[in-house]
Structure formats: structure tokens, C-alpha cells
Amino acid sequence: MIKVLVADNHPVVREGLNAALGGSDDFNVTASVGTTSELFDALEKEKPDVVLLEMDIPEVNGITALRKMKKDYNDVKVLIFSAQAEDVYALSTLRAGASGYVAKTATIDTLKNAISKVAEGGMFITNELAQRLAFDESTNKPRRFFRKLSTREVEVLKLLASGKRNKHVAEELGLNEKTVSTYKARLMRKLNVDNMVDMLQQAKALELY
Structure with missing residues (x-):
């Protein structure tokens, strides 16, 4: 079972992800947080396999939080889950240490596939972005x-x-x-x-x- 930590500033999104992922035998949402301070507090207590990180999470921007995570918790895989355009942010987040980038317009199946691939040590971006x-x-x-x-x-x-x-x-x-x-x-x-x-x-x- 893949342990997932959800970091998103929208309560409705967090609840939706908890319901979608928690209802599967393949995933376990170990924590759900809305700010970067809550994120790092949770990382101290939890041992997630994958952090599902929103780019616009409050307090510290997503890329800065990502770099800090990769420095302090290098074993944790980070999958960016964002409403921001792939073309603009995907490469910069991958270069900062993310293992993948999923748009919030993606289907739940795509998100689950991305989490699984990242947890196994792979990387995930859409075929459309890969071609571009x-x-x-x-x-x-x-x-x-x-x-x-x-x-x-x-x-x-x-x-x-x-x-x-x-x-x-x-x-x-x-x-x-x-x-x-x-x-x-x-x-x-x-x-x-x-x-x-x-x-x-x-x-x-x-x-x-």
C-alpha cells in the first residue's frame, strides 16, 4: 500500500482526494494538510512514500517547499498536483526535484497512475507535455x-x-x-x-x- 501525504490549501480538494484515494486498497492517505508549516510538521511524524503537493500552497511557494523537502526528506517522492499550466511550471518543478506533474484537470485514474509510478521510482508527465x-x-x-x-x-x-x-x-x-x-x-x-x-x-x- 502506498502512503500518501496530501498538501493542498483547498479543503474541498483535500476531502475529495481523501475520499478518492482512501477508498482504494492501493493507497493510504496518512495526512492531509493545508499549509507548508503543517506539511513539514506532518513529515516529522509521518513516513509517506509520496507527497501530493499543490504549487500554490500557502506560506512558502511550492518550488521552495519542494527544494526544502528534497533536502531534508530526500527519500520522499514528490508529485506536483496543480491548476497552474504544465508548460510554465512542469520543467521547473522537475528540475527542483519533483518526480512528476499532474494537472488538476486530470482524471482520478490518471492521478492514481501517476502516484503509483512515482512511488515505484519512476517519473510522470503527460504524453502531450512530453511531445511539447x-x-x-x-x-x-x-x-x-x-x-x-x-x-x-x-x-x-x-x-x-x-x-x-x-x-x-x-x-x-x-x-x-x-x-x-x-x-x-x-x-x-x-x-x-x-x-x-x-x-x-x-x-x-x-x-x-
Whole structure:
């Protein structure tokens, strides 16, 4: 069962999420809070698998709260649940440490799928957003960083994005672990990122998994 902490400043939204998620055998809403101070108080007491965080939660803005969470509670996965436009905020929240972004217009099934994927260590953004991130709208062609990748680099990125560890990537591609680490460093450089979260977000944007 996935333990979820809901952080949203709207009581009706919190009650709706509690009812929707609490009625399932797959989820357990361990706490429901309306401010960032309540959020961090709850994190001290609870051990949630996933925090469902509203971008506009009071006291501290969502991205600042997200960064603090990732610093102080790094094991907790954070899924942004927001009425703000994906195009504007999704990338910035993913770069700040979120594992996914779900619009409040999404269906309950989409939200449940997102929570499950994030809890398992994956990332979640919609296919529509992935396509917009992956393609240059002015030319309708893949962004330049994708064309920089070799076939082998794409293979390594795809396997890492699917959740495989260096050892398993090496076994599947007939490489040694040191070579996989070299590929990972090269991918980060080519994709202009400095951490795995951003690299996997790029893989998602390229629809590699």
C-alpha cells in the first residue's frame, strides 16, 4: 500500500482526494494538510512514500517547499498536483526535484497512475507535455540535444530511464559497469543536466519510456 501525504490549501480538494484515494486498497492517505508549516510538521511524524503537493500552497511557494523537502526528506517522492499550466511550471518543478506533474484537470485514474509510478521510482508527465518538450515547435523537429546522441547512448538512456541500475544495463548491453558510468556522464553532459532526475526527465520528454 502506498502512503500518501496530501498538501493542498483547498479543503474541498483535500476531502475529495481523501475520499478518492482512501477508498482504494492501493493507497493510504496518512495526512492531509493545508499549509507548508503543517506539511513539514506532518513529515516529522509521518513516513509517506509520496507527497501530493499543490504549487500554490500557502506560506512558502511550492518550488521552495519542494527544494526544502528534497533536502531534508530526500527519500520522499514528490508529485506536483496543480491548476497552474504544465508548460510554465512542469520543467521547473522537475528540475527542483519533483518526480512528476499532474494537472488538476486530470482524471482520478490518471492521478492514481501517476502516484503509483512515482512511488515505484519512476517519473510522470503527460504524453502531450512530453511531445511539447521533445520537439522544437518552430521547426517541428526533435530538439538539438536529441540529435547529439548516438544509438548506444540512446540505448543506455532508455534502460536507465526504465529503472535499471548500472549493473543491469551493463549486462543487457554486454558492457562493463565502468563503461555504463562513462555513458551516463556523457549523457548528462550532452543533455546539459547535472543529476539523474533531470536526465530521466529528458528521457521522458523524448518518450523513451
